Amino acid sequence: MEIQHVNLKLHLEHAGVVDLEPLIPIFHDWVREQSCEETLVDVADYRHVPAGPGILLIGHEADFSLDWSDDRLGVRYNRKARLAGENHDRFRQALRSVLTTCRRLEEDGRLEGKLGFESREFEVGVNDRLLAPNNRDTYASLRPEIDLFCDGLFGRNNYSVTHQADPRRRFSVLVQTPRPMDRADLLKALSP
Amino acid sequence: MKASNHLWKERLAGKIAEPLNREIDIFETEIDLRRQEKVDERVFAETRLRRGVYGQRYDNGQRHDGKVARALDYPTSNPTKGPNTLWDAPGMQRIKIPYGGLNGAQLEVMAELAEEYSDGIAHVTTRQDFQLHYVHMEDTPSLMRRLGAVGITTREACGNSVRNVTACPYSGVCPDEAFDVTPYAKALSRFLLGHPDCQNFGRKFKPAFSGCSQHACGLTSMHDLGAIAVTRRENGVEVRGFELYVGGGLGAVPYQAKLFDEFLPPELLLPTAQAIARVFARLGEKKNRARARIKFLVHDLGIEEFRALVLEERDQLPPDPRWKQYLDEALADAGEESLQPDGDLAGSGSPEFRQWLKTNVRPQKQAGFVVATVTLPLGDISADQLRDLADIARRFTPDRVRTTVEQNVVLRWVRQGDLAELYQALESAQLARPGASNIVDVVACPGTDTCKLGISSSRGLAAELQRRLADKGAEMDQAIQDLHIKVSGCFNSCGQHHVADLGFYGVSRKVGGFAVPHFQVVLGGQWTQNAGSYGLPIVAIPSKNVPEVVSRLGEGYVSDRNPGESFQDFVKRSGKLQVRKLLEDLAKVPGYETDRSYFSDWGDPREYSISDIGKGECAGEVVSAVEFDLAAAERQVFEAQVFAEGGNFRKAWETAYGAMLHAAKGLIKIEFLDIPDDRDEIVNQFRVRYFDTEKIFDPFAGPKFANYLFAAHRSSENGHTPESSRRLIEEAQLFVEACHGCFNRMGLTPSAATA
Numbered sequence: 001m002e003i004q005h006v007n008l009k010l011h012l013e014h015a016g017v018v019d020l021e022p023l024i025p026i027f028h029d030w031v032r033e034q035s036c037e038e039t040l041v042d043v044a045d046y047r048h049v050p051a052g053p054g055i056l057l058i059g060h061e062a063d064f065s066l067d068w069s070d071d072r073l074g075v076r077y078n079r080k081a082r083l084a085g086e087n088h089d090r091f092r093q094a095l096r097s098v099l100t101t102c103r104r105l106e107e108d109g110r111l112e113g114k115l116g117f118e119s120r121e122f123e124v125g126v127n128d129r130l131l132a133p134n135n136r137d138t139y140a141s142l143r144p145e146i147d148l149f150c151d152g153l154f155g156r157n158n159y160s161v162t163h164q165a166d167p168r169r170r171f172s173v174l175v176q177t178p179r180p181m182d183r184a185d186l187l188k189a190l191s192p
Numbered sequence: 193m194k195a196s197n198h199l200w201k202e203r204l205a206g207k208i209a210e211p212l213n214r215e216i217d218i219f220e221t222e223i224d225l226r227r228q229e230k231v232d233e234r235v236f237a238e239t240r241l242r243r244g245v246y247g248q249r250y251d252n253g254q255r256h257d258g259k260v261a262r263a264l265d266y267p268t269s270n271p272t273k274g275p276n277t278l279w280d281a282p283g284m285q286r287i288k289i290p291y292g293g294l295n296g297a298q299l300e301v302m303a304e305l306a307e308e309y310s311d312g313i314a315h316v317t318t319r320q321d322f323q324l325h326y327v328h329m330e331d332t333p334s335l336m337r338r339l340g341a342v343g344i345t346t347r348e349a350c351g352n353s354v355r356n357v358t359a360c361p362y363s364g365v366c367p368d369e370a371f372d373v374t375p376y377a378k379a380l381s382r383f384l385l386g387h388p389d390c391q392n393f394g395r396k397f398k399p400a401f402s403g404c405s406q407h408a409c410g411l412t413s414m415h416d417l418g419a420i421a422v423t424r425r426e427n428g429v430e431v432r433g434f435e436l437y438v439g440g441g442l443g444a445v446p447y448q449a450k451l452f453d454e455f456l457p458p459e460l461l462l463p464t465a466q467a468i469a470r471v472f473a474r475l476g477e478k479k480n481r482a483r484a485r486i487k488f489l490v491h492d493l494g495i496e497e498f499r500a501l502v503l504e505e506r507d508q509l510p511p512d513p514r515w516k517q518y519l520d521e522a523l524a525d526a527g528e529e530s531l532q533p534d535g536d537l538a539g540s541g542s543p544e545f546r547q548w549l550k551t552n553v554r555p556q557k558q559a560g561f562v563v564a565t566v567t568l569p570l571g572d573i574s575a576d577q578l579r580d581l582a583d584i585a586r587r588f589t590p591d592r593v594r595t596t597v598e599q600n601v602v603l604r605w606v607r608q609g610d611l612a613e614l615y616q617a618l619e620s621a622q623l624a625r626p627g628a629s630n631i632v633d634v635v636a637c638p639g640t641d642t643c644k645l646g647i648s649s650s651r652g653l654a655a656e657l658q659r660r661l662a663d664k665g666a667e668m669d670q671a672i673q674d675l676h677i678k679v680s681g682c683f684n685s686c687g688q689h690h691v692a693d694l695g696f697y698g699v700s701r702k703v704g705g706f707a708v709p710h711f712q713v714v715l716g717g718q719w720t721q722n723a724g725s726y727g728l729p730i731v732a733i734p735s736k737n738v739p740e741v742v743s744r745l746g747e748g749y750v751s752d753r754n755p756g757e758s759f760q761d762f763v764k765r766s767g768k769l770q771v772r773k774l775l776e777d778l779a780k781v782p783g784y785e786t787d788r789s790y791f792s793d794w795g796d797p798r799e800y801s802i803s804d805i806g807k808g809e810c811a812g813e814v815v816s817a818v819e820f821d822l823a824a825a826e827r828q829v830f831e832a833q834v835f836a837e838g839g840n841f842r843k844a845w846e847t848a849y850g851a852m853l854h855a856a857k858g859l860i861k862i863e864f865l866d867i868p869d870d871r872d873e874i875v876n877q878f879r880v881r882y883f884d885t886e887k888i889f890d891p892f893a894g895p896k897f898a899n900y901l902f903a904a905h906r907s908s909e910n911g912h913t914p915e916s917s918r919r920l921i922e923e924a925q926l927f928v929e930a931c932h933g934c935f936n937r938m939g940l941t942p943s944a945a946t947a
Contacts (some may be wrong), residue, residue, distance in 0.1 A: 001613075002195075004194075004195035005194065005195065005308075022615070024795065024797055025794075025797040028257070028258070028796075028797055028798055031255070032257035032258070032259075033256065034260070034265070035351065039264060039265050039266060039267075039325075039580070041250060041264060041281075041282065042249070042250060043572055044253070044311060044325075044326075045641075045652075045655070045795050046311075046312075046572065046574075047655075048569040048570055048572065048655050048658065049569065049572050049573070049574050049577075049579075050574075050622035051314060051574060051576060051577075051622055052312065052313065052574040053313060053574070056311055056312075057452075058269070058282070058311065058326055060264075060266060060280060060282075063311065063326075067312075069312075069574070069576060070576075079330070080193055082193075082195055083193060119521040127307065127308055128194060128195065128196050128308060129304060129308065130196035130199050130200060130203060131195060131196050138830075168300065168303075168579055170307060183662060
């Protein structure tokens with residue numbers, strides 16, 4: 001089963017009331033500098049939509065956002081363009097993009113270090129209901145690939161995978177690790 | 193762009209009504225042909241617009257970053273999607289929702305499309321449509337198929353066509369209506385969709401229905417065609433009719449619609465609309481886009497002459513059984529099955545619940561039922577909320593919702609006794625915002641967020657006003673709470689600023705050599721009486737001072753108004769000079785070095801520039817019906833080649849022959865619009881009008897290419913070999929080229945080419 005359009009979200013720790021406004025100039029700067037692998041196009045502000053996409057950085061190949069869906073704030077990477085390679089390569093690329101984004105946001109002084117990212121879990125899914133309908137068959141088919149992806153990062157049996165099974169929502173799983181992930185190490189491991 | 197695009201066609205086979213299914217297949221082929229640059233970019237632009245595929249800001253590949261305009265490095269620069277519009281640049285998909293009516297399954301599909309093809313948000317427009325932004329060209333056929341499978345078409349959502357037929361969202365349940373206009377809106381929408389008489393307009397054409405004359409909900413006065421339900425007694429029996437208006441419109445220069453008929457019987461509704469469309473297509477301006485709406489034609493001719501022309505046209509129309517059939521079918525399907533009424537209107541509960549009851553709930557004419565409004569901030573709703581709304585619609589209504597021109601959604605047939613539970617369900621979906629249709633419920637067009645024509649940030653300003661006004665909430669004087677604010681990003685009025693108490697539209701001013709975003713303040717517009725009168729601009733104010741304008745005008749109104757005086761009357765009594773004086777200090781802009789915040793817009797930290805403004809696509813491309821027919825004929829030749837490659841030579845032959853007939857018919861329609869779809873008649877008319885007159889003769893080859901058509905027609909009943917099929921495909925291509933040449937030699941303007 002070949003999947004495309006990987007969608008990955010890393011949650012924030014203790015995200016109560018967070019003012020997303022400082023994100024807007026930061027993302028505009030990223031567009032100006034074209035500082036991601038993707039061609040960046042624009043910034044969209046959806047702070048007025050409860051539990052919505054928050055602030056979006058629109059790209060050609062992928063969108064990035066600080067997203068409030070499920071009332072949990074997190075950095076989301078939504079791959080739009082196809083990507084060559086194997087499924088686990090596409091998972092790796094999405095996680096690398098999210099971690100890189102997190103690092104850049106943490107390092108940006110305008111946010112004054114207010115964003116702390118969750119280090120024990122992330123959500124990964126597929127933004128295409130036809131390629132990956134959210135059902136047991138898809139989960140059974142993709143689980144070995146998710147394991148291949150996670151084994152390489154956390155070691156065998158050092159993580160858990162929970163299928164989020166609402167059939168109306170896109171296919172996704174929650175990956176959790178018992179110990180906090182070292183994001184710098186992860187980024188190193190994910191380097192192409 | 194989506195990896196699944198090639199799979200949806202098969203997955204949804206048999207689930208899309210056949211005419212629509214075929215249209216989407218054709219559109220997909222047109223996309224392929226444009227990719228191969230076999231279709232002219234202008235023709236393709238208008239083709240996609242007529243399927244609701246619209247351009248978006250920065251789609252020329254340039255974006256100003258606050259300092260300089262920079263190129264956006266898209267992977268593909270050729271072909272274009274239209275003049276100066278890059279293929280890879282994301283665009284907007286408009287989705288027509290006739291009279292704003294949707295069911296739960298349709299809401300769920302909208303949610304899926306928002307997530308998979310857009311940015312997770314669906315946007316309700318001021319004409320009851322939905323819009324999805326940042327959509328890629330290649331994804332649009334899949335998106336359309338998924339909509340088609342739940343009975344929604346995007347056809348003619350943009351372009352020079354009949355746009356969404358809107359209607360009062362309270363139709364059928366409003367205590368003040370004459371009768372339910374829903375079936376009539378439905379029938380008209382169905383009848384005009386793709387109608388041959390509506391394919392040759394110089395600009396768009398917007399119809400609207402209202403159940404009464406006194407409320408705002410239908411906004412018929414500002415529409416190209418407005419129908420208000422009226423009744424009268426004839427021989428002791430109440431009969432239905434429409435007060436029919438024509439030639440209204442906002443835009444840069446707003447026009448009030450003129451009364452066309454004070455009592456149009458329902459059975460004449462469809463033929464009258466058809467006759468109006470024919471007169472508009474024939475006499476409407478085509479070259480000067482700024483004067484191409486029907487309002488200018490009505491104004492220039494005068495309503496009496498316009499009416500006479502339409503009635504004459506109506507008398508000559510070939511009878512069409514659909515005039516009655518569509519009305520009968522819509523009327524038979526009009527009932528919304530409701531639950532049994534149960535319980536009383538709950539008056540207790542939390543202060544939030546009581547506030548929501550006060551602003552968002554109104555009684556129906558049917559005892560025991562109410563309408564509840566779901567307020568959507570800036571018309572936006574997330575995919576998760578759409579799914580929740582679908583559940584709520586199924587649980588509390590007969591599985592129906594309607595969008596509104598105030599960018600909200602209404603739930604009808606809610607039992608009074610269910611209101612507390614409904615509120616809880618909406619609250620858990622974060623859809624229970626109070627303040628429907630009051631000052632907090634600010635309406636805004638997309639403006640500089642995504643529109644190519646936007647001058648100032650209408651959504652940025654609207655969000656800021658909403659935030660500030662919501663903070664004041666119910667503490668505001670009731671007179672202020674009842675006001676309406678509408679914001680447009682430019683003078684084109686998509687935010688309907690002319691019909692608000694407080695209207696604003698985006699302009700720019702130079703201050704000290706720097707561009708500064710401003711909004712023109714428009715006061716005195718009337719929202720009620722179906723947008724009964726339009727406001728006038730008072731003064732241009734820098735964007736950052738507009739919230740203070742709202743505060744000051746609101747305070748002035750509360751303190752100085754006479755008892756019972758409306759805001760409109762208050763402004764009139766105060767006089768423009770006085771109001772302007774009140775705001776004059778706010779029009780000043782501090783120097784660039786003193787306060788740079790004035791030099792960027794709301795929600796956009798870039799230093800303000802107007803260099804991102806592009807050529808809008810609201811006006812579409814003026815492409816005559818002949819050009820469309822010739823483009824369609826070329827597409828058929830291409831399809832014939834595909835059939836031949838697949839070994840289906842009979843189908844290949846028939847398709848190539850069909851292409852020739854299509855091209856010939858296109859030319860015939862220049863002189864004879866009602867040419868029937870009959871092969872013998874087409875060939876006969878072509879011979880008389882183009883062959884015998886030698887108009888089709890090629891300057892070098894003479895009658896050669898025209899003879900291909902006659903030969904094909906003679907042999908159309910015979911068997912088809914691979915060789916004869918391939919030869920006919922070649923001949924069809926040459927014949928279509930000859931028709932192009934003939935059309936070019938005729939040197940017709942788009943206007944003249946409409947017959």
